[in-house]
Amino acid sequence: MDIFLVWVDIFRNWLTAGIGVPALAAEIFIKIILVLIVIVFVCCNLIVLVWLERKFSAFYAMRRGPNRLGPAGFFQFPVDIVKMLAKEDIIPKAADLPVFKTASICAFITAILAWAVIPLGKGLVLEDLNIGIFYFIAIGSTGTIAFIMAGFGSNNKYSLLGGMRTAAQMISYEIPMAFSLLGVVMLTGSLNLSDINDAQRNVWFVFPQILAFLCYFISSIAETNRAPLDLSEGEQELVAGYFLEYSGIRYSLFMVAEYAHLVAVSAIASIMFLGGWNPLFGLTFIPGFVWMMLKIYFMIFLFMWMRWTFPRVRIENLMHFGWKVLIPVSLLNIFLTSIGLYVFQAITG
């Protein structure tokens, strides 16, 4: 069943018994390899996502999109990556060097750290924490600081404004996001993502928690800084926001972070609301991992649809919507959920 865990066990046995590596070192070695696998997985996703995004945007704009390299222009992005890595890493003279340099790394790390608790299938997870979802929220909140660092470190007014906008936006939308996830946690009584996934064998939580799902969906758009809520980039007024001064590999790290975050958010959405790796229509012969990826990509599709359909909102509308609509609605959801739970318990005894 847990083919992933079996592989890990085999590998560990091979290390300790076969080669004779000490247990602790083997454990650390395995962890490092696993982390690398996760990073590679995320980056692979990135290639697909960038291609998808370009195709989607072309589709919605009634264009063709990339179509020269490879089938349907699929190899456009790898080439782009090579170009980016080869580019000169320009650092402004007035920049706050340590901050400027670490900012992009921080953004990448915080995006990747969230993947530590996200299971892609049964046991297919780095660390199945008891407080997985809470960990996810906590790590998500630290992402803010990377954007501020980037904005500040660039020593550029547009960057600084972009960074501050990002911080304000992310802090504001973290609250409805956490509150909307709280409804699901109340239903399952656990913070563990696997437990939550297992609880949806019969019914997906998107149905009893439709309000929460909507809240989560909107606030995760804000969390990932994607249009129509990508105020921090705001090409028209802020040129490119916090990563205005970045180029080359540092810029690509921000890109990777954004897409990693997008995939993570989608994964959480599918685990929390769409049943995770539980199969649809009893199609159990398809592995859970595939179901999971399908759901993730469905969510990504929704995000992209949103992105290329709606125009960008103004900053005060964004804040008003976050504080005056989403938070009350998510609180209402918690209230309704608790009443529903109480009634349910009263009925079933």
Add this chain to the structure above:
Amino acid sequence: MTMAVMFYIIAFVTLGSALMMVISKNIFHSALLMLISFIGVAAVYILLHADFLAAVQVLVYAGAITVFIVFGIMFTMKGEPRKTNPFSQNAIPAAVLILLFIVINAVTVIKTVWPFSNIAPPETTAKAIGDLMLTKYVVGFEVTAVLLLTAMVGAIVIVKGVKKSS
């Protein structure tokens, strides 16, 4: 052994970044070093089997308080960033005082015989904390909620000011 190594690494990071925070001449760097110190403290919590609190620490301190402070820095910063966080004249007496304190604290702690019970920590802390909070300490919980609301309203009123209407 593992525990000791981890502890000393974490302690080094935590204390070092805290000390650097104090020493740093750039207030923004100070804030970032404070963040590192906070994360180090979260790691200390994990060492103490308090994983829920570690997450809370990261969420509140690293996610919210640091951002607040950075906001405050950005609202109030002016001039050369490298000179934004100088020491005052009483730095040296304060340093002597702090050293004395640290020594006294260490001596006091080492010389004291502590009553150990060493009960194994519960596996899931979140549930236990929730139970305690909503049963035994429910009053404190509610009071804290009211305090937070009051602080929020107070902060808004202080910054925005009260419009003198009518």
Add this chain to the structure above:
Amino acid sequence: MFDFALNNAWLIPLLPALAFGIITLFTKKMIKLSASISIGAILISFVLSVILGIELIGQGDTFLEHPYKAVVTWFSMPGLSIEVGTLIDNISVMMLLVVTFITSLVQIYSLGYMRGDPGLARFFAYVSLFAASMLGLVIAPNLLIMFVFWELVGLCSYLLIGFWYGKISASAAAKKAFITCRAGDFGLLLGIILLQINFGTLDLQQLSVMIPNFTQYTGLTAVGLTVIAIILFLGPMAKSGQFPFHVWLPDAMEGPTPVSALIHAATMVVAGVYLVGRILTLFITLPSALLFVAIIGAFTALFAATIAITQTEMKKILAYSTISQLGYMMLALGAASLTASMFHLMTHAFFKALLFLGAGCVLHAMHNEASIWKYGGLRKYMPVTYWTFLIGCLAIAGIFPFAGFFSKDLIMEVTFAASSLSGHAHGPFPVAYTVLFLMAALTAFLTAFYMFRMFFICFHGELRSKEVQPHEAPKVMTVPLIILGIFSIISGWVGWPGLGEGQAFGYFVRLGEFQVMEANWLLIILSTLLALFGIGLAALFYWKKSFSPQAVIERVPFLYKLSYNKYYIDEFYLWIIHNIIDKCGWLLWKFDIYVIDGIVNGFGKMAQWGGAVMRKVQTGQLQHYALIFFMGIVLMLLLLSFTGVHSPAIGLMGGAK
């Protein structure tokens, strides 16, 4: 009705006080309403007093033996308990009657006299306040309350003398009156405090019980108590214008004439007499003090009379006669006779009020011309005033059957009884009283002389002033005159010698046992003769012009000048003030500036210097404070850990052992 009046005797002073309050606060702008309120209040008080008076007369000496006392405790502390309330006995009721009666009449009279004055409402307010204070003084149950009202009375006197505050002389006179009285009041307060310290009470009844046996209650010697009595007596001396405090009373005539009549003749100035009468036990217990009172009284009487002979202003003459008559009252008290004193107080109130109000009419008619040498022949212009004034003069001169005859005769009689001339003198100082008696007799002669001197100059002969056309005063002024005239005639008859229990004045108002007074024909004839002699002499000098007064003056210019300038007392006082008190003041001022101020400024400098040093510590920097605070903590920690003290604090901090 009587019970109501008795139980609510506090209403008698309260009503005028209320009138004062209402007028000052609300009706100051409405003169007629203010006057009505004031007069209405005093009339109600008068009616209440009359009710009390009638009932008390019916009851004989019940209330004299057992005064009605209704009090509540005002404040109380160990050794001192002060009650406020009313003490109703025959003496106070007599005073109530006199005061309310005279006040009512004077207020009605003022309606005419003060007509058109812009401050009339204020006038009525002051008079009401005065009436309230005087009535409160009369029924005060203890010395402290009495003192409070005493001061209030002084305040009203000040306000009313300075009523026309635009006049410099008026305001100066007001200040003079106030300051002079304060000088005496200091003694009074001191005496009261000494009494309180020694006897532990200020209640009049308790004092009158305790004082005769003072050796039982206190450690005082007779000399000590005498000193206290004399210190206490300073207050009455000042208030009643006794020598040497008499200087304010003639100056007080700067006030409106009704005020002079009311306050400086009939009521307020007798407060001193009344107070001494209230605690006469104290003086009777101490013969030396009694003699002191008598000497002061007799001397003042004679002294003022000699001044009055040469004065040229009607009100001044009347003022000196007042001083003289007050001296008589003091003499009577000094002869240990409350009856004689109170009797003379009552009759004097009537005829002196009459005289002053008559003088007011004259002034009114002569457009405030002061000098009597400008008058003359007023008889035909103002007959009512003439006749009533004549009654007043006869009464004060002591001609039978007018009131003054009886009261003055009683005083002579009690003084005579104490002197060695009477053959069976009681008391330790018969010789001294003989002298006093002779002085009183001389004063009686002088009184008759100067009163009729004034009378003849004013009302007989020809009008000397050419500017004015005198006219009779309006009804509202003459009716009070007539009423007072009637009382000046009949009020003396209650003292008819030989009246027995339940009839004689001496039965109702007395101290000690009642004795039916026997007529001493020798004295009666002597005093009548003296008075007639004085009148005759005045008539010869100023009516018939048989002798020229000028010739007499030229014969003894020194004496004339002495008398005319009031024995230079004022100048003497001024000299003292200028040369001694001012110099002392200058000295004290220098002392104050250089020594006291030096010390005070030195403290200030020290504080400044200390502050300048200490403010270095107070930097206002929170961090400094926090640093010092934590330094303190470190010190405490080190101290505790090195001394090894096992205190709870160290336990709290972690229990280092």
Add this chain to the structure above:
Amino acid sequence: MIDIFMDKFLTIGLEHFLILSGTLFFIGLFAVLAKKNVIAVLMGIEIMFTSVNINLIAFNRYTAAEALLTGHVFAIFVIALAAAEVAVGLALIISIYRQRTSTDVQDFDWLKW
């Protein structure tokens, strides 16, 4: 002697955490006492709050009589308090800054006059 010391040194126990938290606390206090910028002072206070939480949890871990998480609950209360404190503190700092255009604590000397 050295063995005992090494043993003490390598066996992580309550004392280690207490010394860690105490040192952290005093470093925060150092920031409070010695920094000019008021935001640095605020950061020092935050550090002090955090270090107190280490104490609470360490005591709960090592000396709790029963397996209750009272220390954790109180740490959460402290964290909430710290959040409230930083919000109000920053609000005060910003409103003072608007009036004085300074964040230097030595300019905040109204206590003096």
